[in-house]
Amino acid sequence: MVGTLIDHALIKRSNAAARADLDDDFGSLGGRLARRDIDIEAITAKVQRFGVAIPTWGVGTGGTRFARFPGPGEPRNVFEKLEDCAVIQQLVRATPTVSPHFPWDRVDDYDALLETAGSLGLGFDAVNSNTFQDQPGQALSYKFGSLTHTDKAVREQAVAHNIECIEIGRRLGSKAITVWIADGSNFPGQQSHGRAFERYLDSLSGIYDALPDDWRVFLEHKLFEPAFYATVISDWGSSFLAATTLGPKANCLVDLGHHAPTVNIEQIVSRLIHARKLAGFHFNDSKYGDDDLDAGAINPFQLFLVFHELVTAELEQRPGFEPAYMMDQSHNVTDPIESLMTSAMAIQRAHAQALMVDRARLQALQDSNDALLALETMKRAYETDVGPILAMARLRAGGAADPLAVYRDSRYRALKDEERPQKASLGGGIV
Numbered sequence: 212m213v214g215t216l217i218d219h220a221l222i223k224r225s226n227a228a229a230r231a232d233l234d235d236d237f238g239s240l241g242g243r244l245a246r247r248d249i250d251i252e253a254i255t256a257k258v259q260r261f262g263v264a265i266p267t268w269g270v271g272t273g274g275t276r277f278a279r280f281p282g283p284g285e286p287r288n289v290f291e292k293l294e295d296c297a298v299i300q301q302l303v304r305a306t307p308t309v310s311p312h313f314p315w316d317r318v319d320d321y322d323a324l325l326e327t328a329g330s331l332g333l334g335f336d337a338v339n340s341n342t343f344q345d346q347p348g349q350a351l352s353y354k355f356g357s358l359t360h361t362d363k364a365v366r367e368q369a370v371a372h373n374i375e376c377i378e379i380g381r382r383l384g385s386k387a388i389t390v391w392i393a394d395g396s397n398f399p400g401q402q403s404h405g406r407a408f409e410r411y412l413d414s415l416s417g418i419y420d421a422l423p424d425d426w427r428v429f430l431e432h433k434l435f436e437p438a439f440y441a442t443v444i445s446d447w448g449s450s451f452l453a454a455t456t457l458g459p460k461a462n463c464l465v466d467l468g469h470h471a472p473t474v475n476i477e478q479i480v481s482r483l484i485h486a487r488k489l490a491g492f493h494f495n496d497s498k499y500g501d502d503d504l505d506a507g508a509i510n511p512f513q514l515f516l517v518f519h520e521l522v523t524a525e526l527e528q529r530p531g532f533e534p535a536y537m538m539d540q541s542h543n544v545t546d547p548i549e550s551l552m553t554s555a556m557a558i559q560r561a562h563a564q565a566l567m568v569d570r571a572r573l574q575a576l577q578d579s580n581d582a583l584l585a586l587e588t589m590k591r592a593y594e595t596d597v598g599p600i601l602a603m604a605r606l607r608a609g610g611a612a613d614p615l616a617v618y619r620d621s622r623y624r625a626l627k628d629e630e631r632p633q634k635a636s637l638g639g640g641i642v
């Protein structure tokens with residue numbers, strides 16, 4: 212049963228109070244952009260069309276390997292997770308889809324799940340499998356790996372789980388499955404790098420063969436953790452090699468946190484676009500490793516540079532360019548709804564800034580090797596305050612000009628705390 216979302220009258224009142232200032236700011240920004248031959252209405256329309264998926268696990272409090280500190284009114288099942296996702300979409304209007312995870316979101320009646328999502332105005336994005344932990348009653352353990360395990364029976368169990376996820380996804384209207392494995396080793400010599408990768412390819416081909424015609428499989432690489440010596444799919448090279456070996460329906464997914472701190476992620480994005488192998492993104496930010504911090508919290512310039520590659524590919528109509536966007540963050544000290552709203556807006560911001568790069572000028576500067584003015588051209592777009600565009604896009608789409616203020620005024624979290632009495636233990640967080 213779907214509970215209360217945000218009272219629409221509250222959004223209307225807040226927007227009415229903000230309207231005059233917003234019109235002024237939007238108008239003055241429009242004038243300044245016009246002098247740069249940028250049409251603010253065209254940018255606003257593109258911002259309105261942009262969407263990024265929310266992972267169902269994102270609306271719960273995350274955790275670290277040390278502890279998890281649950282917040283009040285956390286969703287207790289996938290239906291309640293959908294409510295929280297709907298609130299984010301109601302206010303921000305940039306998150307129309309939800310990315311489910313199995314077995315965490317397993318239900319008896321998937322038609323009811325689909326119907327609930329539809330009634331909340333939400334659709335389903337890529338499904339996510341889980342072979343990185345053991346489930347109650349599971350026959351064989353993933354302690355020493357899943358799709359790359361030395362025991363064929365364990366590999367077959369992991370493949371069967373992924374195929375079940377595809378089957379559930381079909382019923383929910385998904386078109387892709389994301390496969391991330393925790394497989395790897397903690398000690399030199401523990402595992403054969405070569406044989407582990409070959410077992411991965413063999414297992415993945417079983418999943419690949421089960422894909423419906425219009426489906427894709429997204430291979431997600433990760434540098435380290437939980438394996439601390441070697442991860443089987445550690446980098447975009449391994450991911451690309453696997454995706455190329457498997458075939459055209461296999462693409463490489465880039466989780467921004469899954470790289471070493473100094474890696475040039477935007478260049479990787481460019482390479483994957485060139486090879487028609489970019490699956491999409493898991494957006495987040497990090498300072499040290501896979502910190503799963505909120506998108507744009509640490510390095511918004513990097514996010515902008517990634518979007519510069521994406522917008523360029525879109526403008527050039529690169530063949531096979533159809534990236535799926537999702538946020539993948541762990542909210543440990545904030546209200547997950549607030550984090551996801553501000554992160555979605557940070558992602559929108561990077562997108563809008565990237566739309567403002569003067570690409571003709573940039574290319575001319577690149578061709579004449581003018582490094583300084585080339586950077587200045589990028590910075591000019593990056594330093595444009597696109598806030599009024601984002602607010603206007605939200606307002607026109609029926610959302611809130613100031614989502615955070617409306618959310619806090621609504622006391623949604625306090626109301627859910629009463630509606631959703633928590634059990635003593637809620638299980639682990641998300642890695």
Ligand SMILES: [Mn+2]
Nearest residue numbers: 431466493539
């Ligand atoms: Mn991820």
